[in-house]
Amino acid sequence: MSKRAAVTSQIMDIEGEVLSTSLGSYFPIVWDQAAGSKVWDVEGNEYIDLTCGICVTSLGHCHPRVTSAVSRQLQDLVFCYEFPHPNRSRYAQRLLDTLPFDEGRVLFKSTGGEAIDTSMLLAQFETGRNEFIAYHGAFHGATFGALALTGERKYKEGYFLGQRVHFVPYPYCYRCPLGQSFPGCDLRCADLVAHAIEYASTGSIAALVAEPMQSSAGVIIPPAGYWTRVREILDQHDILLIFDEIQTGFARTGRFYGFEHYSVVPDIIVLSKAIANGLPMSVVAARSDLLAHWGPDAHSSTFGGNPLACAAGLAVLDTIASEDIVGRSQEIERIIQDHLRPLANLSSVGDIRGLGALWGVEFVSDRATREPAPTTVAEIRQDLQEAGILTVNGGVHGNMIRVLPALTIDFDLLHQTLTTFTSIVGEHGEYRIGRDEGDMPDAEIRVPA
Ligand SMILES: Cc1ncc(COP(=O)(O)O)c(C=O)c1O
DSSP, X not given: XXXXXXXXHHHHHHHHHHSOTTSOOOOSOOEEEEEBTEEEETTOOEEEESSHHHHTOTTOBTOHHXXXXXXXXXXXXXXXXXSOOHHHHHHXXXXXXXXXXXXXEEEEESSHHXXXXXXXXXXXXXXXXXXXXXXXXXXXXXXXXXXXXXXXXXXXXXXXXXXXXXEEOOOOGGGOXXXXXXXXXXXXXXXXXXXXXXXXXXXXXXXEEEOSSBSTTTOBOOOTTHHHHHHHHHHHTTOEEEEEOTTTTTTTTSSSSGGGGTTOOOSEEEEOGGGGBTBOOEEEEEEGGXXXXXXTTSSOOSXXXXXXXXXXXXXXXXXXXXXXXXXXXXXXXXXXXXXXXXXXXXXXXXXXXXXXXXXXXXXXXXXXXXXXXXXXXXHHHHHHHHTTEEOEEESTTSOEEEEOOOTTOOHHHHHHHHHHHHHHHHTSXXXXXXXXXXXXXXXXEEOOO
């Protein structure tokens, strides 16, 4: 073993001994440095990052503007508890300019799960009700409230989670829980929300919590009209709509927020991950009337809205505007779609879905039965890593490879990386017709109408 490889294995061994066994099991790479879309490990190997730490470093690692804003702030003021400071007021105003509320307010937290819990408390406090609706496959964090909303058993097994949550199937058209197909289905799955309210609940539902598109559960993009129908149902019962935009927000899907692809406006929006490009920061944003009733000292947090996180947040907003990051996300969508399209002819590929810079390829062992193929995903990701490309998996069956490049990625680099990506994926299956054929059925690349 080389000296450098020995460093990797030593660090892996220590982590294996002293860290909780609950952490994700990633491939054995020990990160050393990162810049833009590139990562270097302690052995000096270079990788292209198609994960962004799951939609966190969306402006690329160590974006110079964010780094210098944070460095400057480190010299001036790191922490001031809840005392007002210029960054916090400026950031809150700038953030509200991006949000859909005529009049809105924000509450700062540090992590996604924490902000989700806060949104649940807010919904309970404002409605005087205590139940929630959430979705199969949902992941909203590992805190007590967020975990109760989680629609995946592996995250919940072994706990008593208290909250009363009614789960409904997400509109996952490729594996429609009702065996229907869109648009002939007439969005029957949305009616299951009405069923949960009318038959499963005690009539005390405070809010429905959802990602506008489920990311980790498999880049699942609800068909056109779905959220409008759900919003109508919720309005009939005065139930709040909370959108978790922690992965889909901040230009990831080709619009500033994921919900902008649909004609709905939620009551509460939860943000985190990309908003500070790697620093811990989260936000609960809501219509003013919802965030104006908690009394003084009723709800705050030690690190929420600290000067460093707000400096990073402001630099992120400046960069999104000055580098036309929303426009770049749309161009990235075109590039990814062009590269991935031929994979729709591959025997091991069941479906390809995406928007902006949020894409996933779903692998199956049999296209007819749609049997998920998580082992194929593990093999391909290993090959990709050996070729210097880092990816993350997805899907409740673990049978998806997600493609989540930085929104600042150089387009030539993206083309090169995707050429390698599709060539490696192509080795794990048979092309039914030529890999360069462009005449794939539309249904095999899903973007909302
Ligand atoms: C959609 C979504 N919501 C919430 C969370 C929880 O965020 P955190 O890990 O910062 O608590 C995550 C984390 O992956 C997420 O993907």
